[in-house]
Amino acid sequence: MVRYLLRRFGLILVTLFFASVIIFLISEIIPGDVAQVILGQNATPDTLAALRERLGLMNPPQVRFLKWIGGVLTGHLGESLSMQGVQISDLIVHRGLNSLFLATASTIVLVPVSLILGVIAGLNAEKWADSVISTLSLIAISLPEFISGTFLMLVFSVWLGWLPAASSIDPEKSLFSQIHMLILPIVTVSLVLLGYVARMVRASVIEASRSPYARTAVLKGLPPILVTGRHILRNALLPAVTIIAMNIGWLFGGIIIVESVFGFPGLGSLVLFAIQQRDLPLIEDVVLMMAGAYLVLNLLADIVYAALNPRIRY
């Protein structure tokens, strides 16, 4: 296990290195004149020169790359270009914690709900409960987050008026005390994965109930509830954990979209803001941080899976 973890961790570092190279290539090498890209076509030579000075663009690319990576490793990310006097590292920590809260809350919602729905559908395969759950979960998978978010907003904020349409979070208070603003974003983030996991759980419950060991259990006269509990569910839930672990990354894309639908102050809306403002240093740092968080999240999911599965020994 320790060797496996070390190997995986090494792999993450390698991937992160490649990610940083890709980010640097896309943002500073491919566009050509970085200062021109940031300031646009109407920039005067003076402002261009000033920006080049400020970003150290006269240095060769490899020096700029190493400076950037050095800054990231030591935590000196510098100031944002578009927001005067704002430290990028403060911004990332603050927004990152908000996004983490959103992601965690969504996972807490989606795991039990999708397991229960999947099990109900699987045990009642081809009956009405299954048809309803299967159809709804396929619809949930199909809807882009900005569509399901808008529908939820229209129903629960505009029409019923139960929940706020925008997450105007007060940074002075804890997120828990403002949870009513987070309900719609949390549900929206969860929907796609919820549908997906429910379908997968259904499939593995059906597979387990058709297996030879389930039939043996029935034939030896075990009461149905024991067959279901001991033989079918225990074997069916493990693949479900794998599915959740493998797709936890989907939350990332979802969170980016949902944050901009509801105006939630997280990393996703930050990266979009940075792109709109052409705030290059901020773009590079946030994207690298998100790539790193994504990789670590996937590793954690794998560890949980390994811990739950006695058949896996590294």
Added chain:
Amino acid sequence: MGTMNTVPDAECRDEEESKFRRLLGAAGRSLAGFAEGTRRISASHAALISLIILLFWLLMALVGGLIAPYDPNHQNIMERFQSPSLHHLCGTDRFGRDVFSRIVIGSHTVFLLAASSTLLSLVVGSLVGLVSGYVGGVLDELIMRFTDILMSFPMLLFAMLMLGIMGPSFIGVVVVIAIVFFPRIARVVRSVVLELKTKEFVEAAKVRGEGGLYIMIVEIFPNTLGPLGVEAAVRFGYAIFTSASLGFLGLGVQPPTPDWGMMMSDAQAYVTTAPWMAIFPALAIASLTVSVNFLADAIRKLGDGDL
């Protein structure tokens, strides 16, 4: 010796002919399979409705210009934020543009974007998968590690970075989606190739003296069409999903071209005052993505023999 000279010629011609016949046979079989598949998909209600919705939007995409009652970009300050009526079936937006016309014309962009990005990723993915699986060895290892790295990057973030820096454009969206999708297609194709490359018919072709390119394209590739078809249907759905999301983030096709995703982000600020601006494009996107997914599901079940 004279006969020896003619025989290889004849054989050669025979061979050319049989190659042609084999290709024709493969095409005929896939056509018959397609017809049978269509019949069976139509037998399932959900899939039939989905097919009708998909064909409806396809028709809109093709002849929308004839159906749209207004110029989708015609601005009319006197008719801003009109609620749905007989004049404006889906209301008007903040510039007084007809939402219905914009949806109808916008369907063209949706299909063009999703189809071209799916096609590009299929072509690149199949090529990479064929070569990687057939050649094997170090090349295979390198290609697989490269696709691993591509796949371990959150895809929407990658797309946002590319389009945000280089400036959003139609070609940009197509290329970015293809970059994100092709590794998965390459894996599907590669796994079929690995399974087949030790089979007798491939060995036989090698003994006949066929080149690698011929074997890959004529002997192996037709066998990947089944899994590839399922993958293509799923990818087409994701392509609509992803391009609409990029449009929503303002990183898709740029104004004045009407784009469903962009219409949704324009509508965000007016959700309470002019909800029709959001409702109708949302229904359009939802109907299309849901029906494509139901069809992809039906095609997958068809492949598994469940339908």
